[in-house]
Amino acid sequence: MSPSLIKSYGCQGPAAAWISRFQAKRPLFALVLGFTDTGLIPGISAAGKTPSDRRYTALADGEFIYRGPGLAQFPLPPLEAGASPAIISRAIIARQAIPTWIFDAGLRQPLAVPGVHLGGRAAACLTTGQALPLTTVRHLWQQGLAWGDRLSRAARCDYWVIGECVVGGTTTALALLLALGVDAWGLVNSSHTICNHDQKQRVVMAGLAHWQATKSSDPLAAIAAIGDPMQPVVAGMAMAASRHRGVLLAGGTQMLAVYALIRALSHHRNYPWRPEQVAVGTTRWVAEDPSGDTPGLAAKVNAPLIATQLTLADSRHWQLRAYEAGFVKEGVGAGGCAIAAHLYRGWDQARMLRAIDQTFAAHAGHGHQPVNGEGNLEGNLSAGG
Secondary structure, three states, X not given: OOHHHEEEEEOHHHHHHHHHHOOOOOEEEEEEEEOEHHHHOOOOOOOOOOHHHXXXXXXXXXXXXXXXXXXXXXXXXXXXXXXXXXXXXXXXXXXOOOOEXXXXXXXXXXXXXXXEEOOOOOEOOHHHOOOOOHHHHHHHHHHHHHHHHHHHHXXXXXXXXXXXXXXXXXXXXXXXXXXXXXXXXXXXXXXXXXXXXXXXXXXXXXXXXXXXXXXXOOHHHHHHHHOOOHHXXXXXXXXXXXXXXXXXXXXXXXXXXXXXXXXXXXXXXOOOOOHHHEEEEEXXXXXXXXXXXXXXXXXXXXXXXXXXXXXXXXXXXXXXXXXXXXXXXXXXXXXXXXXXXXXXXXXXXXXXXXXXXXXXHHHXXXXXXXXXXXXXXXXXXXXXX
């Protein structure tokens, strides 16, 4: 594997140690889906052109990860520019036969594909200060712990890549970071080419005013006030899994917020985890986004941060080349899956780009077209069964 394909951006020693420890090791991909009404605020997210489109983004991404290109109950939503990062993740996990599980932490509608329903619910807008019932948040954290332990003991893998899809999730992540005492103003990213910091600040301040009035020190209570259902699930999964396996939290702002949540829960709940087993993995489009400061945020939460150096500049498709102009950037575990592709099978830039281009071409042609006899994912997908 060329070391230039993965770069460390934070906590250099632990990040380099994580990369070395899991080179050529077998990953498992877990995708945790959730929904928050925060994502319906006009302009808050670019993960779907309109609020109506964004209602179905997580459902569409989960379906695409499972089925790949072809007819879908929930088609990938239209974007201002670019293409869903689910295309990147799907290209890798299907061709590398990476075992995959899909979890519904809290969606407005049922998944169109097999998955594990965790008994959560979609969150209200964080501006209400009442995003989720505290009982639901506690339940979701316990579900994350249980599945993290169960799969780490039973699955044949060396580390987890945990991705997410929560539209509006960088805004709930900012709210959670601030509630946990992390000064994250101006540091977070978004799916917009230039992060909408001013809008995020107005939205988050409205929710934090309610949260601060409670004077609670419980991190789970912070999620109940201003968070989303993915956050407690992934925190629980990572904490439990780290006791047996490695964990790559696949994302940028949202997974750095989860990392901060893990540290807070470990202290508040006295739950043991192994920090040396956990890193945050993203794309260079996030790590080097000039409208945010992901490395600076990673430093504030003391998280090992690594990023794939994948480029789509030479893609055959303008929708994919749009990533190089700052559109989309990350999501659905794309950065973590690309890191795993480098580590697990030693894929270079050319092999990665070919797989992604082929997957997009099949998607654009509305046909399920296995390439080079590699087939589809359905025989390799656990998805709860």
